[in-house]
Amino acid sequence: MQPIVSTQDLTKVYGHGATAVHALRGINLAIQPGEFVAVMGPSGCGKSTLLHLIGGLDRPTSGKVMIEGEDLTRLNDDQVTALRRRKMGFVFQFFNLIPVLNALENAALPMILDGMRPNEAYQRAREWLERVGLGPRLTHRPSELSGGEQQRVAIARALASEPSIILADEPTGNLDSRASEEIAMLLRQISSEWGRTILLVTHDPRIAAYADRIVFLKDGQIVDETIMESRNGDEVSAVVGKMKEIGD
């Protein structure tokens, strides 16, 4: 099966010379359709950088990012933008929403940017907002919504355009534990019930525990990986095998 996302020897260096920061050092990662992957690691280990490169928000120093078989690094800005619009949904920690647009308009934004007819875009946005439990908040501006509600709008927005993958960078970083839990559960639901592929960056183990697979990042490298037993048998045995390898 072709992975939704795969990276090959992905590296990213910020700055140069003495002040160069090696944010990523050769990342090889593949995400299968329907998988819910969490990336964990201490702050500054390169989690966000990885997400940005996969999302085509930044360009790698070397290595490749393949989205459904298409090499992102070979596309120009407009092509990457169009790809982002159609194949990716983003949820960030802060500044997720455009402050002057209401929830419905925010959720419909990527589709409108993609040239969909506004009526259809709003219809789809409304459906998704209702599914994430924001039916009664459609016309509220972001400033009138709680942090958790804002993230829900962002999630609805990410879902509405039916992207291939949802990229979330610390979506709960700004929320209290109860709201965090709810968002994490929502993501879990999106994965299990609606079959979406999710790449979630977090440093909160409680949130990461909802994922099917956890990738541990340290100093720009993948140091460990855990596949949850509930996912399926072969993968569990695969991970056991892997653990053995690490041990040897």
Add this chain to the structure above:
Amino acid sequence: MSVRNAILGLLSQRNRYGYELLQAFQAMAGGRETWDLKPAQIYTTLLRLKESGLIAEDETCSSELPEKRRYAITAAGREELKRWFETPVRVEPQRDEFFLKLMLALATGQADPRRLIYIQRASLFQELHRLSTLRMELDPSTSLAHILLLDQAVMHLEADLRWLDMIEARLEEVRKQPIPEPEHRPRGRPQKIAK
């Protein structure tokens, strides 16, 4: 200790049969998976309570079988229960097996401490994932008590995971420091340092 006090508490509600007490305890403690109590443990506890005069057997419907006997709380029992409610629960100081493993790995060099951490972490995450899944299946409008109990476990796991992160981050530093050894103490009274 807590089983004993729980029995006192359940009997203070109303008089109960032995089997009834077992079921009530398990329901309250969060189900069989959470606290699997053997019937024998209940009956020995009941026996001891009766001997200390904290409960009494209901003579009107006495039976041979312990589960068919009916018990009631005595005044002394109520007194004891009140005391229990008013003293805080003491938390046992950490006596952690993983810690021992890690120390031994460091001291003996027989295993890679980092690998220990990864294996432990994977296991903790599996458990966390299991509990999270369990928790998602519960309906907060009816099973909140259970959810809260799960939360406690989740938080303990979370704390353990954070602790592992901390160990991982500071592993190199720990390595550089001497492994704790028993102090070489001379026998007899410690000498006073003359001044």
Add this chain to the structure above:
Amino acid sequence: MNLYIKLALRYLSGRKLRTALTTLAILFGVLVIFGMNTFMPTFVQAFQTQMMAVAGQIDVTITHKTGEAFDPGVLEKVRQVEGVKVATGSLERLINLPADYFDHAPNLPDRVNAVLLKGIDPDLARQMIVFNVVEGRFLQPDDPSAAVITRSLAREVGVGVGDTLSLPTAIGIADLKIVGLLPERALPGNEEVLVTLAEAQRLLNMPGKINLIDINLDTLEEARRAEIQQRILTAVGDAYKIGALESGSEILTNIRNAQMIFNLMGFLALLMGGFIIFNTFRTIVAERRRDIGMLRALGANRATIRGLILTEGLIQGVVGTVAGLVFGYLFGWLLLQLIVPVGQQYLNIKVGLPAVSPSLVLVSSIMGIGVTVLAGLLPAQSAARVTPLEALRPSVGQVSLKRLTGFSFWSGVVLMVLGVAILISGQAAWLGIGAIFFVGALILMAPALINPIAVLFGNLLALLFARQGTAQLAEGNLSRQPGRATVTASTTMIAMAVVIMMASVLSSVTLTFIHVLEKSLGSDFLIMPPTVAVWGSNTGAAPELAQKLREIPGVELVSTLRFAGSQMNGVAVGLLGVDPRAYRQLDALSFSAGDPESAYRALENERAIIINGVLAAAAGIHLGDEITLLTPTGQQVYRVVGIATDYLNAKTTTGYISQQNLAVDFGRNEDVFYQVNLKSGADQAAVEAAITQLLKSYPQFKLFSGKRYVEENKRLLDVVLLSMYAMAAFLAIPSLIAMVNTLAIGVIERTREIGMLRAVGATRRQIRTVILSEALILSAIGTSFGILAGLYMGYMAVKAFEGMGFPMMYLFPASGILAAIAIGILFGALAATVPARQAARLNVVEALRYE
């Protein structure tokens, strides 16, 4: 609704005050351009209406290109052209009436300022125009001293059929008997007094001449009419033109010059508007980096972002332009109301409503909207370059700013060198570009200079606010944000530059004019016609009057001016006939080229001409050139022997030739202006009495003492200058608005930081002082740069005026600089008050939460 428009409207309404201020800037630019251009054509039209006869139902009117009278022989040529049905010659002349001529009541406004005396052939004229006599009878072919007037004129003057109407004419007061009345005039314009042609020729002292041929054609078909017109023109020769008399066309040139200057000012205002827009949009883009980054992350491409920012600009441009058009119209109307009294007093005209032409609306709109969009272009471009990452990481791209600062500094230095080089080279044509270079250089250099200058002024302020230690903070804020500081300071700079430039120009103009005024009109007595600007419309007096003046005991010298209109290379020229010797004695001309002595001699002995600077510049003539003047009898070649200016004609294209030549070539020998000098020791009062006595029969003239006239003119000049200063202030206002705007934005942007300061224990007072210090430092920087730029631009403007032919002396605008400094400090403080209060009132918790 379109996404662009929706977002733009939401963002705009989110910052109402700023949107209003920015839109105001555009509004202002459009207002000036549109207002001025609605006002000017109305003014010109009123002017022309007054100068022209109303054509009636006449198909074609032929006049001489100079506007002068000609021989009736031409009429025969016209009659022979195939297709001409009727052609009739007439002689008409506008007679300007002295103040209070009819009503004798100085405190009531005059309702009749001038009448058009029209000599016609009664029979032929009736074939062309149906004269609908409502009372009495029409003129008859031989009808001396008879006149037909309109009922409205009759009512104004208070006469009826059978009464006598007295008019000042070239041969003194003429009494005309009213024989008939025509209906009231439907169209605005001057009242006509119809007399027979022979009578008109007598009254105007132009025997056997006509100055107008009216023609009716035998067809209504457009193509054929054009063809006939062409044939007529060929028949009469190229000294004639189709169209009514345009006497006073030389002042039209002048008005067009003024219109150009106003357009320039409007454009300047619009540029400033553009600058303000630019500055606002830069801030907007900086403020919204995160939003823009987020949009980019969500899949908006660069073109979309560019479109968003430009849409916002477009909306403001459209709103500002529309409002500018409305207010511009009001402004034009207001100006007209102000100008009406002046117009009546000095130019003897009446003015209607502002004129709005579709093309003017179009041009103003294009300029207003165009400038906004252009100004938004660069910020939009930089917005398009915002990467999606900037939504997620705040601190990217600071390194490039530093590099940019260095780059812009050195380009600024290059521009500055170029600007100064141009100034030194003195090439008038390049001065405008030089000024742009200079201002551009200052703007480019500003970011690099902000730091040291901020430190300097910061230290100064530190002395002032020594106890609070806040000046350093303000200074630190500025040098941390050189980009924003530059924008604010350069806005102030432009405002100040405008003030200083205007001050330079105005003080130089004042100096020059007073100088020329005293020289030109320094004689003992002046005898002046009703209007001194439009010579052609004055009724002069035959040479006898000058002769009689000379005979008055005590009079030493009488110098007169005569007038004829002419054309040279298509430029209308007012020709003044002078008596070279007398004029030389008066020494009224200030020469800028040529030697007075030889020039006056040449005037006496040959076809020589002294031209004024405006004419030299307008027609591109140099000393020693031979120029061809159009005269009623054909073309004549004159040699330019000097370039010189007198006060009265400084602004109009004028040439001076001898009265002898004027009589020969233009057939004019009536004096329109007299200057009288007395013998030393003469009895001033006696002479004045004698002159007054003489002028009784020439009521079109007024007697002034030279000194009094100069005084009066100085006062008038002061009023004009005051209004010009008001104009300068007007131009400076939008820049000051922009400064308040940028400062306020600065405070909004730093809300969080201010909250932090408050949280760590800064008092409200200290916060206020920080903001105030910052504003003062900024305005100090802006003002000092503005003074530099203004000095350059002022000098350039004076040079440019010189290049346009006005005699100019440069005066260093010391008072203007003081005013600029005062304004700078005042507005710096004023600009800071609102934001400072806002900042001081901030709720600490709110501020810290501000994102």
